[in-house]
Amino acid sequence: MTQYGFDTLQIHAGARPDPATGARQTPIYQTTAYVFRDADHAAALFNLQEVGFIYSRLTNPTVAVLQERIATLEGGQGAVCCSSGHAAQIMALFPLMAPGRNIVASTRLYGGTVTQFSNTIKRFGWSATFVDTDDLDAVKAAIDDDTRAIFCESIANPGGYISDLPALAKIADEAGIPLIVDNTSATPYLCRPIEHGATLVVHSTTKYLTGNGTVTGGCIVDSGKFDWSASGKFPSLSEPESAYHGLKFHETFGPLAYTFHGIAIGLRDLGMTMNPQAAHYTLMGIETLSLRMERHVANAVKVAQWLEGHDAVEAVTYAGLDSSPYKSRMGTICPKGAGALFTVALKGGYDACVRLVDSLELFSHVANLGDTRSLVIHSASTTHRQLTEEQQVKAGAAPDVVRLSIGIEDADDLIADLSQALDKAG
Known part of the structure; x- marks a missing residue:
């Protein structure tokens, strides 16, 4: 076929x-x-x-x-x-x-x-x-x-x-x-x-x-x-x-x-x-894969761009951003988009990351990714907890970052949820 x-x-x-x-x-x-x-x-x-x-x-x-x-x-x-x-x-x-x-x-x-x-x-x-x-x-x-x-x-x-x-x-x-x-x-x-x-x-x-x-x-x-x-x-x-x-x-x-x-x-x-x-x-699930991935990517671009401009955010690692050193690889490796998974470093460090995770309402705090629902986790204290801090940094899971898996909800709703949670995170 x-x-x-x-x-x-x-x-x-x-x-x-x-x-x-x-x-x-x-x-x-x-x-x-x-x-x-x-x-x-x-x-x-x-x-x-x-x-x-x-x-x-x-x-x-x-x-x-x-x-x-x-x-x-x-x-x-x-x-x-x-x-x-x-x-x-x-x-x-x-x-x-x-x-x-x-x-x-x-x-x-x-x-x-x-x-x-x-x-x-x-x-x-x-x-x-x-x-x-x-x-x-x-x-x-x-x-x-x-x-x-x-x-x-x-x-x-x-x-x-x-x-x-x-x-x-x-x-x-x-x-x-x-x-x-x-x-x-x-x-x-x-x-x-x-x-x-x-x-x-x-x-x-x-x-x-x-x-x-x-x-x-x-x-x-x-x-x-x-x-x-x-x-x-x-x-x-x-x-x-x-x-x-x-x-x-x-x-x-x-x-x-x-x-x-x-x-x-x-x-x-x-x-x-x-x-x-x-x-x-x-x-x-695979029957709707292309439809879901298109929405995942569109939402991820919109959310990542908004986060990059937020005062509480130190950096966003999304490869679909013009600021990313990996943007140049999209054209050949991932021509339809850079996925919907990335990390966000907060100026408030580890404590701000924990407060952000605890304050989100639409984002589910789970050890998973790739769901239709938007997900969040603080990798350094969970999925990457068993690694040394040096290994965490090399893996892109430093203590001052959270991982976001952007789902297929309304992107404006996701941004609103992140906005209120970042306000509480300080």
Whole structure:
């Protein structure tokens, strides 16, 4: 369906009328297992000789529609959905890594991701080197013989900074490693990282893709363009897999090798499965993605411009502002807008931030983003609390800033709410 426009694909990609009932909306296939035609059919499925449904930890018809839809919108070859954005990050790294291997990661990442890469992955024998990805020389210098990927966000959470994806992709290509881009804050409507050289794209589908704050989920999209057999660095994909009688994923499945590995090995053994009801909610959310993102962006521009002129505000990090050093990247990386996530630094510092959060009425104080509702959080005391102050500053979550996720309400109402709260914040 790739010949159709985005607005059409977000509704139709991956979905067909249910063959059993004619149901037009994708049904929720709330089932654990699937009946095999006969013993030969079962054996073929388990041996990866035939594609089909075995057990819902691995594959489910509702989830399969969502995987195809997200892959199509991102311009990828295939996708694997899982239980959360954090699960997607581990799933993305799992086929690439081994004890002693490392990744080069941006310092401008969501605080939970920084913690996952700083601490949790060490339990697998993996490690991460954090660098400012705007410093391309530092990125190159951080890569060594054990590096297996570069990881960044297209629009960074919380600061809204736009990454130079073509430059990072070039460095990754020269090193023979994939570039992994978290596209949660941008969505494929605003940015398609694969078109800028990314190998893999990850999402927290919890956020803008679902858009209504109802379910958690994650997704990994493979471009299908990386040669996993070229260097010997990725034996999980290029070498015989003992669990499947010596099958070589890249040799057997070609551009779908990574996707098949994610299902046949990743979901099979890690079990980070997305449930079909979550997939259903996300499918419904994606149907209005372009409409919502247009309003998100329009509101964010209006609110950010107003905040930039307020006496109590020290700075606004929104990349859509003319004052932003990242505005120049919009034309190539995010031509339809810089998203709706950014931070606001207050002259009153930490205390003023806390008073602002407590005084807002329309903005919901929650640890989430990408909802239709406008959201606020003081990152340094919540989502980035586990980081040192130096890490908080590097991540764009200093103690004197609040993060805003601008929703699709009336922008004038949002400005009025911010105005009264800033007056109370002092």
